[in-house]
Amino acid sequence: MDTPRVVVFDAGDEDDAARHLAQSVSEIGSSTPLVVTSVHGEHLARKIHGARFETPPEDASIDWASILGADAHRSGCDIVVAVGGGRCLDLAKLAAARAGLTMVSVPTQLSHDGLCSPVAVAPGHDGIKRSVGAIAPRSVYLSLPTLQKSPAASVRAGIGDLLANPFALRDWALAKERGLAEVDQVAWDMSERSYATIEPFLEIDLTDGLHDSAFLRSLADALVLSGIAMIHSGSSRPASGGEHEISHALDELFGGPGMHGAQVAFGCIFSAALYGDDPGAVRKRLTKLGLPADPGALGLSHEDAVKVLLAAPDTRPGRFTIIEEAALDESGAQRLVGEIWRP
Ligand SMILES: [Zn+2]
Structure with a gap:
């Protein structure tokens, strides 16, 4: 069993965390990450080098994640980094599973235990949310200055x-x-x-x-x-x-x-x-x-x-x-x- 590595950043403000996160992602060896970010996650994600950024639309579904994952695979992305709330993390997990890539989970809220689980909850065709098996993150990055601003x-x-x-x-x-x-x-x-x-x-x-x-x-x-x-x-x-x-x-x-x-x-x-x-x-x-x-x-x-x-x-x-x-x-x-x- 691979236990996700947990990194906690608690040594400055969110700008410091953004720089530290960017450094952590490049230290993993990633040069072309797919960064799936919510609007709230943009500040923390913006310093990640060489990234392709995607923000899930309001109606993003399991299919949306699947198409994104296939596209990330084709275009040579080497890791998925998810910066956002539960919905964003879950869609990124599904995209990473589809792309065959590992994933870094960067929650901006601590609202459920999916931040590190292999299960994703996302809407299907009919708009009804489903719980689906996906991949577990390889690491979890916790920015305390970000989490302190969560609702x-x-x-x-x-x-x-x-x-x-x-x-x-x-x-x-x-x-x-x-x-x-x-x-x-x-x-x-x-x-x-x-x-x-x-x-x-x-x-x-x-x-x-x-x-x-x-x-x-x-x-x-x-x-x-x-x-x-x-x-x-x-x-x-x-x-x-x-x-x-x-x-x-x-x-x-x-x-x-x-x-x-x-x-x-x-x-x-x-x-x-x-x-x-x-x-x-x-x-x-x-x-x-x-x-x-x-x-x-x-x-x-x-x-x-x-x-x-x-x-x-x-x-x-x-x-x-x-x-x-x-x-x-x-x-x-x-x-x-x-x-x-x-x-
Ligand atoms: Zn639960």
Whole structure:
């Protein structure tokens, strides 16, 4: 297994980071990189030498990434560097996989654990987002001065994505118990460690500390470790269970009303309730973290939440989680939603 190399830049402003990133890319031995950058990433990316720059259009899909990758291969690009948010990183991962090139991931936000995972989420022909296997980055470059400027909502979403890990592990154990999955202990331990890295921050008031550099480093470490757990196990199992199915269902039925990590955090409420934990405690935690604790926070009604719960199992055929175990029919789903959000 190739573990991505992680470079953290924390010794100046964003201009210094841009120079340092350019130097790091040429040190890898690249002379003609394809740089896929978001508008937010341009500042950090602009000093990379000899680069071909591409910014994904608003409607960039899996096909867009595939065409870009084929073109990069033909025109002799030697590496893919992705500088941007999750969408940009995911499209670049797909392009790199198509081109047969390695990739450097340079997140400008810490909004989900895809910054270092082999999985990409991007829209297909129909505009619906899909989770597809791609390649894992060879290295991850973290510019602290850039991450400190990221929106608070994206930092909250990054925390939200990590809240999934303990539930994903329970789902993994459950699938093993039913003879439907093998557990990879190394990946399991990494996922546990990833959550443990962020856990101390869940108990304190982060209102003013979301852009604190020590916190961002811990969040980055946790997200990277979660990604490496997925690379190691060759599946998203260590960090994705029923709560991710809820997020996929929100994408499919309601066009993704929240950021991925926020939707996943919302999904944790259902997993907790189905495992017999107190969903109120999870809701309280989410409220404190500024994450959606009820359907209304995502612009949905309780009836919509029932639809999401019923659609969740079909979003990941072949994955067995507490949601499949519960096998809820419509009245069961209504009852659960009613119990969680009792007026
Ligand atoms: Zn996720």
